[in-house]
Amino acid sequence: MESSAEATQRIARISAHLLPPNFQVLSFHLFSIMEGSSILRRADCRAKGGAPGFKVAILGAAGGIGQPLAMLMKMNPLVSVLHLYDVVNAPGVTADISHMDTGAVVRGFLGQPQLENALTGMDLVIIPAGVPRKPGMTRDDLFNINAGIVRTLCEGIAKCCPKAIVNLISNPVNSTVPIAAEVFKKAGMYDPKRLLGVTTLDVVRANTFVAEVLGLDPRQVDVPVVGGHAGVTILPLLSQVKPPCKSWTGSATLSMAYAAVKFADACLRGLRGDAGVVECAFVASEVTELPFFATKVRLGRNGAEEVYQLGPLNEYERIGLEKAKKELEASIQKGVSFIRK
Numbered sequence: 650m651e652s653s654a655e656a657t658q659r660i661a662r663i664s665a666h667l668l669p670p671n672f673q674v675l676s677f678h679l680f681s682i683m684e685g686s687s688i689l690r691r692a693d694c695r696a697k698g699g700a701p702g703f704k705v706a707i708l709g710a711a712g713g714i715g716q717p718l719a720m721l722m723k724m725n726p727l728v729s730v731l732h733l734y735d736v737v738n739a740p741g742v743t744a745d746i747s748h749m750d751t752g753a754v755v756r757g758f759l760g761q762p763q764l765e766n767a768l769t770g771m772d773l774v775i776i777p778a779g780v781p782r783k784p785g786m787t788r789d790d791l792f793n794i795n796a797g798i799v800r801t802l803c804e805g806i807a808k809c810c811p812k813a814i815v816n817l818i819s820n821p822v823n824s825t826v827p828i829a830a831e832v833f834k835k836a837g838m839y840d841p842k843r844l845l846g847v848t849t850l851d852v853v854r855a856n857t858f859v860a861e862v863l864g865l866d867p868r869q870v871d872v873p874v875v876g877g878h879a880g881v882t883i884l885p886l887l888s889q890v891k892p893p894c895k896s897w898t899g900s901a902t903l904s905m906a907y908a909a910v911k912f913a914d915a916c917l918r919g920l921r922g923d924a925g926v927v928e929c930a931f932v933a934s935e936v937t938e939l940p941f942f943a944t945k946v947r948l949g950r951n952g953a954e955e956v957y958q959l960g961p962l963n964e965y966e967r968i969g970l971e972k973a974k975k976e977l978e979a980s981i982q983k984g985v986s987f988i989r990k
């Protein structure tokens with residue numbers, strides 16, 4: 650099989666035939682630099698021609714969600730710099746993604762000693778780091794491992810990019826968001842608008858399933874999903890589905906990466922100043938008596954600039970809401986106590 654070095658030389662030879670003579674020298678020069686250099690050098694080469702845009706870091710970038718998420722963010726025209734951090738395999742994933750001929754410059758960061766460099770200067774930090782569920786586990790079973798991981802990563806954010814918008818994917822989201830909030834409070838930089846638990850997968854799923862039942866294009870369906878992101882706390886408001894209607898395993902990685910990108914893109918459009926960017930997210934909230942709750946939020950230059958009320962609920966949804974709040978309260982408290990203990 651052709652090695653990557655051989656492939657690079659072959660592409661260089663072909664390009665040289667296709668390019669005008671003055672570009673041929675440049676082409677060989679560039680390819681020899683690329684082949685002999687480190688991953689970081691490759692990224693720096695491209696940085697000179699990099700597109701304007703936002704700086705985004707993915708923490709846990711080598712995982713089941715992290716890899717497709719990194720690929721999709723590399724394709725996002727709003728991203729100029731993409732930092733890929735993980736405790737394993739970050740260089741390999743970075744090398745692979747960096748060969749995509751899109752505008753964003755990609756840089757890889759491996760292990761705790763490189764966390765601060767990964768985070769410095771970032772506008773948006775997306776966190777899919779941590780262990781996923783295995784069959785038979787609840788999301789809360791992940792708490793013991795993921796709570797510590799999220800704490801460490803958020804301490805890094807507090808130090809290196811305190812103004813960044815944070816999209817938290819690691820489960821259990823109902824507890825990891827309160828953990829992040831407590832870490833940020835301790836560091837004296839907590840801004841509730843900038844911390845968002847990603848519940849987009851619930852919306853994406855609800856849109857897809859409802860569209861299937863109604864025979865519609867899922868892109869035309871909008872199901873608000875409120876509450877939180879676990880069991881009974883996930884409350885789709887089917888009475889508020891748009892367009893209005895009369896009737897009605899392992900852990901996700903690819904659809905979650907899609908959902909994470911949909912949400913991150915909305916955050917970046919908000920940062921850019923676009924009007925009317927609205928998504929569901931698990932945020933600090935006064936919509937119920939609980940300190941955090943997932944509802945529709947309007948995303949702007951400062952993050953979640955407006956948190957929307959629930960709107961009218963039917964009887965079924967009101968009962969669901971009470972169940973959701975009970976479980977959510979315990980999960981939030983568990984996260985808060987983890988840091989305050």
Ligand SMILES: NC(=O)C1=CN([C@@H]2O[C@H](COP(=O)(O)OP(=O)(O)OC[C@H]3O[C@@H](n4cnc5c(N)ncnc54)[C@H](O)[C@@H]3O)[C@@H](O)[C@H]2O)C=CC1
Pocket residue numbers: 708709710711712713714715734735736737777778779780781782791795798801802817818819820821822847848849850851878900901902905
């Ligand atoms: N919010 C949501 O809707 C969803 C959340 N999830 C959650 O996302 C998380 C990740 O899931 P997968 O990607 O499938 O898991 P995975 O195990 O495939 O990937 C996790 C990655 O995190 C890395 N990691 C572990 N400790 C780290 C640390 N201290 N710093 C940086 N990276 C670290 C691992 O090396 C691995 O590459 C899980 O907690 C899962 O439950 C999954 C699906 C949906």
Ligand SMILES: O=C([O-])CC(=O)C(=O)O
Pocket residue numbers: 781782788820850899900901
């Ligand atoms: O179920 C899991 O463990 C992963 C997750 O949050 C989801 O797929 O909604």
